[in-house]
Amino acid sequence: MKMMVQGLILQGIGGFYSVETADRIYECRARGIFRKNGITPLAGDYVTISAEPDGTGAVEEIQPRRNFLLRPPVANLDQLVIVVSACDPSPNLLNTDREIAAAVDKGIEPVLVFSKTDLMPVEPLEKIYSAAGFRSFSVSCETGEGVERVERILPGKTTAFTGNSGVGKSTLLNSMFHDLNLQTGEISRKLGRGRHTTRKVQLLKLEDGGYVADTPGFSSITLEKSDRISKENLPFCFPEFAPYLNQCRFSSCSHTCEKGCAVLQATRDGKISKTRHESYVAMYQEMDGIREWDKK
Template sequence: MPEGKIVKALAGFYYVLDGERFVQCRGRGLFRKNKITPLVGDEVVYQAENDKEGTIIEVLPRKNELVRPPISNVDQAILVFSAIEPAFSTLLLDRFLVLVEANGIEPVICISKTDLIESAELKENILSFASDYQEAGYRVFQTSAENMEGISSLGPLFEDKISVFAGQSGVGKSSLLNAIKPDLALKTDDISSHLGRGKHTTRHVELIAIDSGLIADTPGFSSLDFTGIEVQDLGHCFPEIRERAGDCKFRGCTHVSEPKCAVKEAVQKGEIKEYRYTHYLSFLEEIKDRKPRY
């Protein structure tokens, strides 16, 4: 049986990429009965009726999956945050980072619109934040789709990976993709499709080829709540907390009021940025206050 990857799902059809060939497939009737929903990004086994049509027989095991957007087997998330318009927000960035880390996806921080920085103070602030996140263990890129700053360094990130772009509306995700691969001609207000669609009329996901990689054509994360993340999981979603947690006196330390906590000690020494720790505490309270789901 041939195998391939679902690169688009629309109106009950799954478009499977097998080598350089697209096969339009339906799912097996048993999928619905067994509550199996094939997702864009899935590796599947299919049965071909002819050169262009087939039926998906089996969905192979996933390494991860996202609910919103519905996509699986994501390798990395490019988190695009503008230096200005809208203003750079460490609180929102940390929320995105936690969601990405919790799903076992490698985050990459991309600070966009650097060409709009006019004041020396803002430039210094952005450089400081970039340095903070690099020290915490993240890859950080400063870019401008306008003057092409940093664009060439983004290209190699996508090689042999499935990537998603995420960030606030208006941060320039489509402009960045156009700068990386101009022939995509993505609209900067609504992403258009290389497979014949116009503007987004639905919120379905599609994978676009960029060299040897695939990027999700999607509006990004539409839900930013911490559903599925438990109190004991949160510290693992902050690299600088994760690497010090083993040195805490008590196993299962939540790094709040426990004595001899290596994380709090690192905050006091300035080794963990205070605003990152403050965001951790805020997210922890949010998770604790979450209403139980039955």
Template sequence: MIEGIILKGIGGFYYVDTAEGLIECKARGRFRKTVGKPIVGDRVTLEIQPEDGTGYLQTIAPRKNSLIRPAVANLDLVVAVASAAPPVTDPFLIDKVTAIAVHKNMDALVVINKTDVNPGDELYETYRRSGIEVLRVSAHTGEGIDALRERIRGRVSAFAGNSGVGKSSVLNRLDSSFGAEVGAISDKIGRGKHTTRHVELHPIEGGGYIADTPGFSSFETEQMDLVLAEDLQYAFPEFEPYIGQCKFTGCAHVKEKGCAVLAAVENGEIAKTRHESYVKLYESVKDLKEWELTKGGTR
């Protein structure tokens, strides 16, 4: 048996990157019943069939994290690409993605693109103070691209960004073969035969992978990839010094009297936009029950 990582799964076939190259695999019926459904990013072992070089999946390693939509496992880093130049990114979109990343124990990175047009000083300061890493880049001039390339080297990363923010341009700057290689893999596995786009991993220069995640690209994240309301506070790193300091236990940090987080917002220690995003997310998950978070979801 050999080891590899699933780059794509479609129509019952899985395409696994191994030391011996890209191998087309299937999962026998009993595999799904005993092991579970494989998803992109899974670390697997497989057995190659000598007659045609295809394989059968044998095991899936325990996942360190996973998302429901897009269905992808074992992400190291989530990169939220934003811009202060038109079309200006709504901070809530950034905060939703970074909150999911922090909650799922993935590193979060905010990348401010188009700095040749607008340096995004306010955005930069907001995330610098939040405890979430932030970089400034320009896909047009190449500024900051080397630093970003180092940040993703050897890791499995997913990039998210609203339409027009220049996410594709940033990716092409990071790896000039990105579009061509994605196309080559897609041709091999027959994307043209399917109308629905699926998540896939793209190997990058210097080692590592970038997840091409259609839904994630436009921030169409699944609510179920969020968190129980009482745990949401931990998805905002700048709240940490104030947790447990509120006047009343079980404080939701929304509008309660004696809330240490609200006091920090009033004092300028926590950015107002960040707290507004927290409140919006809190309202969306406050009625979720624990069983719902894993309903039909990941292992």
């Protein structure tokens, strides 16, 4: 007999969705109405399913999302851990600030992890981002230093990790997650898929509660055209600007070059990091080159 049950989508592969409920994991299809309405269920979605005794079911309803990303496709993240290497490759602060801004715009907390600290000190980077109000951690997977501190922020949260190729993201994940409950991987194998599906997100359940989004094939988050940060919202994606935004001489201030700009003055006074403001200006100028119809 069918039952209506609440659950969490752990993974979607080829139209099948692994849904974790209070007592088991169901293999579900999504109702055709979702496709008709242009909606794709995502890993991280809280859903209502009609469950069958044999462990199959159908996704009937998707609960409202707090946030979501389309590349990688995952919903309802609490944290985005951005891994930045101290060297080899050298830190690209513009890319880092893009990812931070994207997370802030989506209502996801960005957390910085500076890797390879056994090769080069990262105090200057820590200073920049702690002054901007973000949590940061320094780790060396070679020595194990700092890895446990990162692990301690994960329980009770849904977390995704991002970082450009070579920064040590995979090494960090492998250092932390020896005992993950890989139930979703087992279901993938039952379905005859999984190993070669390199761009499908799955949520991996932690023993202490919480989930980590495994995002193979995605080195960094990518905002689709419709998801791009607007010029109006961009200043609010740099939280350290907040005390100064209402102090500018002109209400239409772009905070890039105007006389009487309180953000520029705070940057000159060292209250805002020069590199952070440079990233803001670069992102703002890029937006100037995007026509409104290109965002749709």
